[in-house]
Every structure is written in structure tokens, then in C-alpha cells.
Amino acid sequence: xxxxxxxxxxxxxxxxxxxxxxxxxxxxxxxxxxxxxxxxxxxxxxxxxxxxxxxxxxxxxxxxxxxxxxxxxxxxxxxxxxxxxxxxxxxxxxxxxxxxxxxxxxxxxxxxxxxxxxxxxxxxxxxxxxxxxxxxxxxxxxxxxxxxxxxxxxxxxxxxxxxxxxxxxxxxxxxxxxxxxxxxxxxxxxxxxxxxxxxxxxxxxxxxxxxxxxxxxxxxxxxxxxxxxxxxxxxxxxxxxxxxxxxxxxxxxx
Ligand code: COA
Numbered sequence: 001x002x003x004x005x006x007x008x009x010x011x012x013x014x015x016x017x018x019x020x021x022x023x024x025x026x027x028x029x030x031x032x033x034x035x036x037x038x039x040x041x042x043x044x045x046x047x048x049x050x051x052x053x054x055x056x057x058x059x060x061x062x063x064x065x066x067x068x069x070x071x072x073x074x075x076x077x078x079x080x081x082x083x084x085x086x087x088x089x090x091x092x093x094x095x096x097x098x099x100x101x102x103x104x105x106x107x108x109x110x111x112x113x114x115x116x117x118x119x120x121x122x123x124x125x126x127x128x129x130x131x132x133x134x135x136x137x138x139x140x141x142x143x144x145x146x147x148x149x150x151x152x153x154x155x156x157x158x159x160x161x162x163x164x165x166x167x168x169x170x171x172x173x174x175x176x177x178x179x180x181x182x183x184x185x186x187x188x189x190x191x192x193x194x195x196x197x198x199x200x201x202x203x204x205x206x207x208x209x210x211x212x213x214x215x216x217x218x219x220x221x222x223x224x225x226x227x228x229x230x231x232x233x234x235x236x237x238x239x240x241x242x243x244x245x246x247x248x249x250x251x252x253x254x
Pocket of ligand 1 (some may be wrong): 020021022024059060061062063064065101102104105127128129131244
């Protein structure tokens with residue numbers, strides 16, 4: 001099972017567990033995470049959600065094999081979009097424990113979590129353009145707002161990787177912690193919601209998120225149309241093949 005779920009002491013944990021593929025996310029895994037988020041939202045015993053990965057890797061992003069052989073359409077019922085909307089619409093606090101590498105959606109999902117704690121060994125990156133793709137999960141809207149156009153361009157156009165300390169500095173994460181402590185720390189923050197009034201937490205979270213909610217929804221849809229077209233582009237095919245052939249892609253012919 002590559003997504004493990006458990007609810008303990010008011011915290012619903014969603015653990016990405018496919019270490020042999022660096023926690024790359026398949027359609028089935030997105031579906032399992034969407035279902036788990038909706039179940040957590042509906043369960044009165046759950047006060048907060050914790051999303052975590054494996055030691056050394058949070059997630060290497062979308063499974064590139066899936067991108068090549070089963071590319072998602074831009075239809076919003078595809079598992080990846082169900083996951084995006086389940087997370088963006090979750091009215092309970094969501095805490096991410098970024099246990100290691102966080103690539104692609106591994107980084108963009110942090111924009112939709114309420115708290116993110118990052119291992120001191122983690123590297124984050126959004127290499128969409130280098131893969132022949134475009135940004136997703138409303139990152140094209142939210143990242144420039146968070147850190148300004150100049151720094152967002154480094155991360156979204158050049159795909160420059162960055163550290164947990166950088167993520168804190170730009171406001172994408174709360175704190176950097178030693179690798180062995182990140183999950184426990186995130187869990188302790190999640191458990192703090194057991195002693196807070198859930199109705200007030202829910203309404204406050206809604207207030208924090210509502211001003212952007214419609215723009216986020218529209219941006220996810222607009223990005224998805226371009227993304228679906230790019231997945232089928234010769235540039236993307238060259239990038240995906242290069243990844244599996246463990247070589248640098250050659251875009252000189254385009
Ligand atoms: N999709 C499919 N398979 C992936 C994957 C992904 N996103 N990320 C890693 N894997 C696979 C590798 O193909 C490899 O499989 P193999 O053992 O059958 O050869 C295995 O996972 C281990 O990956 P490897 O690259 O050898 O590990 P690493 O420790 O050297 O590097 C990463 C880890 C995460 C930095 C690197 O795997 C990476 O950059 N992955 C792709 C990230 C990416 O571009 N994601 C898409 C974002 S939109």
C-alpha cells in the first residue's frame with residue numbers, strides 16, 4: 001500500500017509510502033489521498049490532518065512513468081485534481097512534515113497546507129518548465145504573491161532547487177528541523193488543535209483562505225488545460241525519456 005492512513009489522538013495521518021520510487025505519486029495514490037482528506041473532513045474525531053513521507057523523501061512528485069503512459073486529462077474528476085481540491089477545500093488544519101526531497105507537487109502542495117515543517121536534509125524544487133510542462137496547483141498565482149515575481153521566476157521558470165531554510169525565508173514553511181525530529185514536531189503542532197475549539201478553528205481557517213479560494217480554483221483549471229497539452233508535447237517526451245535514460249534532456253532541436 002503506497003498511501004498509509006491512520007487516525008490517532010485527533011490527528012488523521014496521510015503517509016506517502018513508496019520509497020522504492022522516491023514516493024512518486026500515481027493516480028491511485030492521488031485518489032487515496034483525496035479519499036483520506038475527505039474522510040478526515042467528515043470525521044468529527046479528527047481535529048487536524050498530518051501529511052508526511054518517508055525518511056529522506058517527502059515526494060518526488062508525479063510519477064513520470066504515469067505522465068508518459070497515462071497522462072491525466074484536464075477533466076477535474078481526474079484523481080490528481082480530486083486531491084488538489086480536497087486539500088485546497090479542507091476546512092481542518094493541515095500540517096505537512098516534509099521529511100526530505102519535495103519535488104513538483106511535493107512543493108506546490110505546501111501552498112495549500114496551513115503549516116509546513118521541513119527536514120534540514122530536504123531539497124525542494126518545481127522543475128515543471130525543465131520537464132516541458134507548466135506550473136500547477138495554483139503555484140503560478142500563489143508563489144509570486146508569496147515571494148515576489150523575481151524569486152518566483154527563479155523557482156518556476158529556471159526550476160532552481162532550494163533548501164528548507166529558503167522555504168522558511170520566503171514564507172512557504174514554518175521551520176526547519178533535524179531530519180529525525182520533523183514528523184514528531186509536526187505531530188505535536190497537529191495535536192495542539194485537540195485543545196482548541198474546532199468550530200472557531202474551522203471558521204478562522206475559512207476566513208484565511210476565502211479571499212483567494214475562487215482565484216485558486218480558476219487558476220488550477222487554467223493551468224490544467226495547458227499542463228494536459230504540454231504532457232503530450234515533444235518537449236515533454238524528450239524530458240521524460242531523458243529522466244529514465246539518466247541523461248540530460250536535449251532541447252536544441254525545438
Ligand atoms: N517518477 C517516476 N519514478 C521516479 C520518480 C518520479 N517522479 N522519482 C524517482 N523515481 C524512480 C527513479 O526512476 C528510480 O527508479 P529505478 O530504481 O527503477 O531506476 C528510483 O525512483 C530512485 O530514484 P533516483 O533518481 O535514482 O534517486 P535519487 O536519490 O538519485 O534522486 C530525486 C531522488 C527525487 C532527486 C530524483 O529521483 C528526481 O529528481 N526525481 C524526479 C523528480 C521530478 O522531476 N518529478 C516530477 C515533478 S513534476
